[in-house]
Amino acid sequence: MGSTSEFNRRDLVKRAAALGIVAVPAMSVLSACASGGGGAEDKVEKGTKSAKNPLAVNESAGLDVVIFDGGFGDKYAKDAQALYVKAFPKADGKVKLSSTQKIQSTLQPRFNGGNPPDLVDNSGAEQMDFGTLVAKDQLTDLTPLLDAPSVDDPNKKVRDTLRPGVVEMGQFGGKETWILYYAYTVYGVWYSRSNLQKLDAEYPETWDDMLALCAKAKKKGVAGWTYPGKYPYYLPFSLYPFIAKIGGEEVLKKIDNLEPNAWKDPAVKAAFEAYYELYRKGYVLKGSPGLDHLQSQKAWAEGKALFIPNGSWVENESAKQIAKNPHFDLAVGAPSSLSSSDKMPYGTIWASGGEPYIVPRKARNAEGGMELLRIMLSKQSAQNFIKQVSSLTSLNGGTEGLKLPPGLASAQAALQKAGQNIVNPRLQDWYVALQKERIGVGALGEMMAGRMTPDEAITKIQKYADETRDDSSVKKYKR
Amino acid sequence: MKHGKYRFIAGFLVLPLAIYAIFVISPFLQAIYYSFTDWTGLSPDLKVVGFDNYARLFQDEVFWAAVGNSVTLLLLLPVVTLSLGLFFAFMLNVGGRRRKKAVIGGVRGSSTYKILYFFPQVLSVPIVALLFQFAYNPESGALNAFFKAIGLDGVQPDWLGDPQLALWCVMAAMVWANVGFYVVLFSAGMSSIPKDFYEAALLDGANRFNTFFRITLPLLWDTVQTGWIYMGILALDVSAFAFVQIMSVGPGGPDYSTEVLPLYVYQKTFRDGQAGYATAIGVSLLIVTLIFSGIVMRLGRRERLEF
Incomplete structure (x- = not known):
């Protein structure tokens, strides 16, 4: 057996370190693997433009x-x-x-x-x-x-x-x-016509009627609203058009443009307070803050709650649970009128x-x-x-x-009713982190769970919006 | 002769070292390089921005929330999991009542328990996380239904929806998923401890408590230490990410109460298109991991017992 004395552990470590140093210059070459490339443009030749082929597609290209x-x-x-x-x-x-x-x-x-x-x-x-x-x-x-x-x-x-x-x-x-x-x-307040009929009600066009209906439902042990508390950014689907309806689309535009104090608009406060009242009066299904979208949709489809803020995909996504009640008769409602001085008419809805x-x-x-x-x-x-x-x-x-x-x-009917009054808030495409994680989870979710008052939520959201505006790593948009 | 030997050894090492350098060392160095750039992750176009990303880290409240939660997991998860694992393994192997023929033995039905404990290990992480998510469902989940059934109608927590409870809920699921593995690992370790030791201790009148702390634990120390590092890395790494990503509100919420470092890296890269900043967070995660393993190695250094 040869001696291993000249080849001890310390030497091995030194050599491994040396190898690491050799690897450093090679890094610039290797980094090309992850982010490099690009190079010359490689495009197929255009085809011949014709009436049937107005974009001049190369007919045989992959x-x-x-x-x-x-x-x-x-x-x-x-x-x-x-x-x-x-x-x-x-x-x-x-x-x-x-x-x-x-x-x-x-x-x-x-x-x-x-x-x-x-x-x-x-x-x-x-x-x-x-x-x-x-x-x-x-x-x-x-x-x-x-x-x-x-x-x-x-x-x-x-x-x-x-x-x-x-x-x-x-x-x-x-x-x-x-x-x-x-x-x-189409985003809005989704409900079952037959579940409302059980309470001798139709979709409430004013917020007072909404509260009265929720009170009636509560007496029968049914909650007025539920929402996916794990993804509280579903709340804006009915809350943002509600804000626009109260204060005009200008308010949403200012919010999208991250203008200073955009969230301090009285319309925002009025809408937040209306939703907070749902929580305060116990009209929100218990446990909603811990539900995900499928769980909340299930509870809603089973008739445990009347209304849920959602989008038109809900019909496909919860098809199986909705089908359990053949008379469910799914429908979408536009935000109810808070008062007669709302800037936009009833029917104003979010579609995009x-x-x-x-x-x-x-x-x-x-x-x-x-x-x-x-x-x-x-x-x-x-x-x-x-x-x-x-x-x-x-x-x-x-x-x-x-x-x-x-x-x-x-x-489809809601779109027709809305006519030109279709609003389209852009926060969720432009500033995903702000909309979902900060406004959604950080403030709206906290408010609807009763851990934050509307005023606190608004102050917090305004702070988040200001931080996003001042963050140079986020690209800004205007509309 | 000497030269020949070097060449001989190097010949064997070239391939593994090259693979190691390409797949382990170079990504590390690349990550450090990217943490000094404004790379978006979506295009090859990037420029070096110096220490900007690191300066941003210090201002970033979410980052510090994530560090806090990750360190909490790092401190508590190994302690709880390993203690439970040790306790169960001891009860299964040594803790039983004395029987006639064997010197030591587990509690009655220990072989069944062993299989039961290992069961969660067979399930994949997402399944475990989903199962716990169902149990935590405040509206129709098993936990609140149980509280209702025993007459505690007033106690209906929101579990994952409550910032005070959310991190504990996630931690409980992680402990449940991992404890079985350590039961098996420690059982294996215990079976290699000579029975004579226990016999001698019992003759001297040692009770279960003393047997555990004077014999089992010291002789099992190496295994415990390995388990500790492994569990700590798990608490900082992918496993924490998977559990939080699947179970928590948001994910990472409510109000950042479950935000952990790997999740934040993921969100910054894949949601916000800020891969450069994300690698800076990754590098800080590397530092936390290094500090952790350094401390564990130092604290855990003891004389090796030969037996």
Whole structure:
């Protein structure tokens, strides 16, 4: 056995350290793996522009699409993919569509490496931050798509077939449209018509009626409201339009623009106090602060509470529990009138786009990605979507001749009733951390659990908003 | 000859060391490098900003809340889990009443208990977290239903919805999920302690309490120490992240009462697009971990007992 004396542990440690030092210069090379790449632009050649191919798609080029596989599934996109292949038979077999719930972890390396897909449904819990994507010039301007003729009527531009507000939502303060929201969501107070009928009531159009109805329900052992306390940022779905209704849309605009003292507006205080009264009088289902969205929706569907702030996806998400009561008759209500001096009429509601689709800047076949979107915005695809997932699309219409499920029919009616009085607060797209974690969990949740008064909540939220405004690492937007 | 030996040894070590350098050392160094940049995580375009991220850490209330909660977990989780593990393992192996033939033995039915204790280890972390989430449901969960059933209608806490209770609720789930592993680990350790020691102690009239503190614990010290470090890393790391992410309000709430460092790293990277700042938080997590292992190694240093 040879001696190991000249090879003791201390030497080994020294050598390992030396290796570490050698690794340092190599780091710049290695770091290229994580964030480098990019390089020369690699794009397919454009095809020939024609009436049938207004975006000049390369007819034989491949297409790479990634869909968020959430509440809406991915079947609607696969159906659109089939239509794309039908329009461009030469691309058959080269159109790749994959779906995932983990958008960011799947796509982040591809964005960093400069080879992103051609079309992405950037949605769900792992949504990539739009502010960052826009600021870092990672997206393609969708204006060519918006100015292209629509599939159904060649005389009408795609832009003119969309619901009001959809194009604006995809803009970030400039002329370019970066995002196209495909689904269209109606937010508000969701309830069962039959559960209200049991109390000889209809949806209360004034807040006094709301309180009276809650008092009546309480006597029968039913709570007035519930909400997902684990995700208190569901409360704004009915609270923000309530604020707009009381004080006018200007108040929400100031809030979105992070203006100083925007939250100190009397309308905010009035709305907060009205909601706090629900808690104070015991009209909120006990235990709500500890429920998640599915648990609160279950309690609500079982008739333990009358109202829940939510969005139109609730019909699909809680379909099984709602189906247990065949007479449930789901409906959505706009915020009740607080007083006759409210600035906006009854019916004012929050509606906006969902399922944000983007075409990355470095997409190889950006035209193909836009063309697939154009196909999805045809009447045929829109109807298919409505039937499959019972949600509206950004295409204005498409519901003709379809028998809509009760919740969706009610949402459609609510939109008609609202007319021009549709509000669209942007905090949840622009400042996610502020909206969800700070305002939602940090203040609204605390207030509705009775651990904070409306005044304290407002002071805290204003402080959060000021901090966000002064935080140079957060990109700011104006509307 | 000497040269030849170096070459010989180096030849064996080149591959593992290269793999280690590429997959362990380089990510560490890269992370430290990124913590000095404004990298968003979404594009390759970044610039070096010096110590800005670290200066921001000192102003960041959420970061300090996360440090506080992580350190609380780090201090309490190993103590509670390991104490319970030791207690159960002792009762299963040594703590039983004396029987005729064996010198020592576990309580009655100890083999069944052993399987039961290990059960949670078979379940994956998300499942355990979900199960506990159901139990904590204030409206229809098992805990509040139990309180109601025994007539405590007035005691209906919001559990995870209450900032005073939330962190304890998460901790309880983590203890439950991990204690079984240590029961098995310590049982294995105890079985290698010679029976003669116990016999001698019993002849001298030692009770269970004395046997445990004078014989079992000292001879098991190495295993306990390993378990301590392992559990501490778990409290700082992925496991804490998974439990908090799945169970807590927000997640991280209510009012940041369950925010922990790994969750904050995740939120900053994947929600806010601030990967540079997130790596700075990650580096501070590394420092906390290093301090922890340093302290444990120092405190735990004892003379090794040969037996």
